[in-house]
Amino acid sequence: MRLPSPLPLLxxxxxxxxxxxxxxxxxxxxxPPPLAPFVxxxxxxxxxxxxxxxxxxxxxxxxxxxxxAEPQPMRKDDQDIWNVTTHPLPPDYYGYSFVSDGVHxxxxxxxxxxxxxxxxxxxxxxxxxxSLPWELNDVPHGEIHHHFYxxxxxxxxxxxxxxxxxxxxxxxxxxYPVLYLLHGYxxxxxxxxxxxxxxxxxxxxxxxxxxxxxxxxxxxxxxxMEFVRNNWDPWSxxxxxxxxxxxxxxxxLTEVIPQVENEYRIAKDRNARAITGLSxxxxxxxxxxxxxxxxxxxxxxxxxxxIPVEFEKDFPSLDAKANSQLHxxxxxxxxxxxxxxxxxxxxxxxxxxxxxxxxIETPGMHTWMVWRRNLAEFATLLFR
Amino acid sequence: MRLPSPLPLLxxxxxxxxxxxxxxxxxxxxxPPPLAPFVxxxxxxxxxxxxxxxxxxxxxxxxxxxxxAEPQPMRKDDQDIWNVTTHPLPPDYYGYSFVSDGVHxxxxxxxxxxxxxxxxxxxxxxxxxxSLPWELNDVPHGEIHHHFYxxxxxxxxxxxxxxxxxxxxxxxxxxYPVLYLLHGYxxxxxxxxxxxxxxxxxxxxxxxxxxxxxxxxxxxxxxxMEFVRNNWDPWSxxxxxxxxxxxxxxxxLTEVIPQVENEYRIAKDRNARAITGLSxxxxxxxxxxxxxxxxxxxxxxxxxxxIPVEFEKDFPSLDAKANSQLHxxxxxxxxxxxxxxxxxxxxxxxxxxxxxxxxIETPGMHTWMVWRRNLAEFATLLFR
Numbered sequence: 001m002r003l004p005s006p007l008p009l010l011x012x013x014x015x016x017x018x019x020x021x022x023x024x025x026x027x028x029x030x031x032p033p034p035l036a037p038f039v040x041x042x043x044x045x046x047x048x049x050x051x052x053x054x055x056x057x058x059x060x061x062x063x064x065x066x067x068x069a070e071p072q073p074m075r076k077d078d079q080d081i082w083n084v085t086t087h088p089l090p091p092d093y094y095g096y097s098f099v100s101d102g103v104h105x106x107x108x109x110x111x112x113x114x115x116x117x118x119x120x121x122x123x124x125x126x127x128x129x130x131s132l133p134w135e136l137n138d139v140p141h142g143e144i145h146h147h148f149y150x151x152x153x154x155x156x157x158x159x160x161x162x163x164x165x166x167x168x169x170x171x172x173x174x175x176y177p178v179l180y181l182l183h184g185y186x187x188x189x190x191x192x193x194x195x196x197x198x199x200x201x202x203x204x205x206x207x208x209x210x211x212x213x214x215x216x217x218x219x220x221x222x223x224x225m226e227f228v229r230n231n232w233d234p235w236s237x238x239x240x241x242x243x244x245x246x247x248x249x250x251x252x253l254t255e256v257i258p259q260v261e262n263e264y265r266i267a268k269d270r271n272a273r274a275i276t277g278l279s280x281x282x283x284x285x286x287x288x289x290x291x292x293x294x295x296x297x298x299x300x301x302x303x304x305x306x307i308p309v310e311f312e313k314d315f316p317s318l319d320a321k322a323n324s325q326l327h328x329x330x331x332x333x334x335x336x337x338x339x340x341x342x343x344x345x346x347x348x349x350x351x352x353x354x355x356x357x358x359x360i361e362t363p364g365m366h367t368w369m370v371w372r373r374n375l376a377e378f379a380t381l382l383f384r
Numbered sequence: 385m386r387l388p389s390p391l392p393l394l395x396x397x398x399x400x401x402x403x404x405x406x407x408x409x410x411x412x413x414x415x416p417p418p419l420a421p422f423v424x425x426x427x428x429x430x431x432x433x434x435x436x437x438x439x440x441x442x443x444x445x446x447x448x449x450x451x452x453a454e455p456q457p458m459r460k461d462d463q464d465i466w467n468v469t470t471h472p473l474p475p476d477y478y479g480y481s482f483v484s485d486g487v488h489x490x491x492x493x494x495x496x497x498x499x500x501x502x503x504x505x506x507x508x509x510x511x512x513x514x515s516l517p518w519e520l521n522d523v524p525h526g527e528i529h530h531h532f533y534x535x536x537x538x539x540x541x542x543x544x545x546x547x548x549x550x551x552x553x554x555x556x557x558x559x560y561p562v563l564y565l566l567h568g569y570x571x572x573x574x575x576x577x578x579x580x581x582x583x584x585x586x587x588x589x590x591x592x593x594x595x596x597x598x599x600x601x602x603x604x605x606x607x608x609m610e611f612v613r614n615n616w617d618p619w620s621x622x623x624x625x626x627x628x629x630x631x632x633x634x635x636x637l638t639e640v641i642p643q644v645e646n647e648y649r650i651a652k653d654r655n656a657r658a659i660t661g662l663s664x665x666x667x668x669x670x671x672x673x674x675x676x677x678x679x680x681x682x683x684x685x686x687x688x689x690x691i692p693v694e695f696e697k698d699f700p701s702l703d704a705k706a707n708s709q710l711h712x713x714x715x716x717x718x719x720x721x722x723x724x725x726x727x728x729x730x731x732x733x734x735x736x737x738x739x740x741x742x743x744i745e746t747p748g749m750h751t752w753m754v755w756r757r758n759l760a761e762f763a764t765l766l767f768r
Contacts, residue, residue, distance in 0.1 A: 012420055056440045056485045101440045108488050111501045136541055141532040148525040148583075157520055170554040199532075 028182035040109040041124050047088040056080040058100045066095040067367045086322040091128020095121040114195050117228050133236050134197040137333050139207035140166030153251040163199050163216040175267040177383040182277025182284050189220040201376050211379040219256045221281050223247025241348050249288045255318045274382050276300030278371040283307045293325040300330040302374040303341030311349045320354030329357035332374050334364035415588050424493040425508050433442040440464035442484045449478040452753045475512020476753050481507040501612050502570040517760035522551030523591035537635040542575050547583050547600035559651040561767040562599045566661025566668050573604040585658040585760050595763040603640045604664050607631025633672045660684030661669050662755040667691045674699050677709045682766050685716040686758040689723030695733045704738030713741035716758050718748035
């Protein structure tokens with residue numbers, strides 16, 4: 001077979017380009033065309049994702065994507081739409097926002113949000129195989145219960161969420177073990193369900209018999225709401241930070257736990273009570289759990305970093321005797337998280353003290369991608 | 385007493401202006417000052433509200449405030465912050481957004497949001513007296529339960545919310561009447577709690593013995609999610625619109641109602657079953673309720689407008705015989721809502737047909753301010 005001559009093809013191409021140039025010129029001379037609708041974010045079959053923002057007069061727009069080390073510059077097209085297409089993204093949920101001339105914006109084209117008290121962002125789902133722990137499967141689903149109460153400890157009106165597993169029957173005699181699951185700094189009490197998809201993860205693990213059916217309680221993680229304010233750094237105020245942690249523990253132990261144990265069929269037994277959390281919530285889990293071993297026997301921490309590093313002051317009575325009380329002490333951190341140093345220091349200190357624990361280092365930064373995987377692993381180990 | 389000569393005053397003023405001009409010029413020549421933090425929205429003691437958005441290169445920014453007839457222009461200050469201060473606003477919750485060079489944006493300084501499938505906006509609370517139905521009072525609170533299921537009718541994974549009143553006990557013998565409460569077009573199933581504060585309204589009414597303790601079920605209001613898409617008008621597609629309404633009714637009657645009646649202590653009795661909703665949900669309440677009088681005896685509609693106006697086709701078997709079955713048919717609309725005409729036409733047609741109903745016209749537009757008040761009124765009339 002003879003190959004066709006390239007000449008006619010080249011001529012056709014030139015003609016096409018000339019026609020396009022004339023059409024383009026004509027359009028520029030006439031009225032601006034009506035604003036074309038566009039989609040953002042757009043997940044392509046190869047898992048690259050296009051992000052788009054209309055911002056006619058912005059000088060610089062960037063994409064800030066959870067898990068990406070640097071903001072990604074966007075380019076403006078002739079429709080005043082700023083664009084960037086990512087490299088192929090691993091299937092996951094991602095938070096993202098646009099920075100338009102220095103101002104963080106959610107994506108106006110996307111109704112899916114990542115709620116947060118300081119930095120609302122947009123949510124992107126890059127779907128993956130149903131075997132991923134956070135993908136919605138055709139399995140029985142648990143329920144999420146939203147509770148409201150007036151806290152005498154924190155002196156405010158606050159809320160907490162409770163996950164009950166599939167087929168939970170409040171009238172049955174059976175009791176369930178319970179996991180207290182704590183969010184991070186700037187999240188609200190909805191973080192683990194709205195962003196962490198903890199209910200989906202538990203539904204899947206329970207359906208696969210990888211996790212025991214359990215109740216998961218997700219309280220508001222602040223001892224005082226003064227601690228979560230924009231435009232300043234409460235973490236540098238030692239007194240406020242300590243007060244926040246102390247009041248949080250007190251509200252959990254004396255308000256939330258009695259309420260949920262009264263309402264739900266929860267086993268009132270330290271052997272059936274676990275606590276873990278992410279970032280600030282990881283610190284709270286360690287402080288609350290390890291200082292109350294009469295109440296908790298399963299303790300985890302995901303990417304915690306907020307504890308002062310004088311561990312002997314934080315855990316004054318912790319020593320090797322804890323090994324007979326703790327069924328699990330699971331300390332995890334992403335290797336690219338700046339908190340990895342503190343995590344290693346803590347684990348080193350625990351080793352020095354003779355306290356048995358699991359050293360968990362996984363790839364990743366300070367992101368929900370790490371924490372969803374942490375939960376999917378930690379939950380399988382509980383109540384065995 | 386002699387009046388002071390105006391000359392020294394004028395000279396002082398001129399000197400001040402010159403000093404200011406020099407200072408201004410000096411600043412413009414030097415490095416830009418660090419970005420000052422600012423608050424938005426800021427509710428002042430007189431209930432005027434300042435809104436602020438940093439947008440250095442925008443040419444035009446407006447405030448779109450729920451309940452305001454027109455967008456309000458904002459002005460840029462020397463910090464590149466666009467400002468507007470409203471006239472005093474009546475205490476309420478308001479949705480709002482900024483339009484920056486034609487693009488709708490939420491307020492990046494405000495974590496409070498009004499979720500919506502097509503138009504996410506920011507939420508403003510102008511606090512008022514505790515006697516307002518939606519203000520959080522120190523009364524017992526009900527709970528909100530979030531359910532997930534696979535719909536065979538809609539062929540998708542969907543959710544619904546259930547409010548249980550304070551002191552609801554799933555193990556008790558007592559049963560409760562139930563209100564099916566439907567959201568509007570572009571809302572999701574969380575609309576009536578996240579934006580409508582239905583749980584707070586019910587908590588308050590029940591504490592004041594103005595409403596009977598009841599269970600409130602808030603389903604997803606679409607028969608097909610094809611119906612809720614951006615950038616086109618599904619309402620003009622008669623076939624899709626009819627399919628949406630039919631499938632919604634079918635999913636409610638054959639999926640949601642059996643599920644909630646199975647799980648909750650709900651009286652399975654048409655005399656204890658009410659249905660109402662706002663806008664599209666008002667139409668759905670009328671179509672579902674009035675065409676299924678064997679199941680519903682309390683029917684409401686807030687600002688509905690989506691029904692085709694050939695009422696005899698929508699309600700083929702409705703006539704004066706319904707009066708013996710209906711305890712309440714409550715049809716409400718704001719007088720400044722463009723749907724007031726259709727609402728009056730419907731009520732006129734009902735009168736012609738001899739169907740008794742309440743004619744409710746209240747001040748207001750097509751806004752949640754109207755619908756929260758509608759619910760607070762309607763709920764007091766139920767199950768008496």
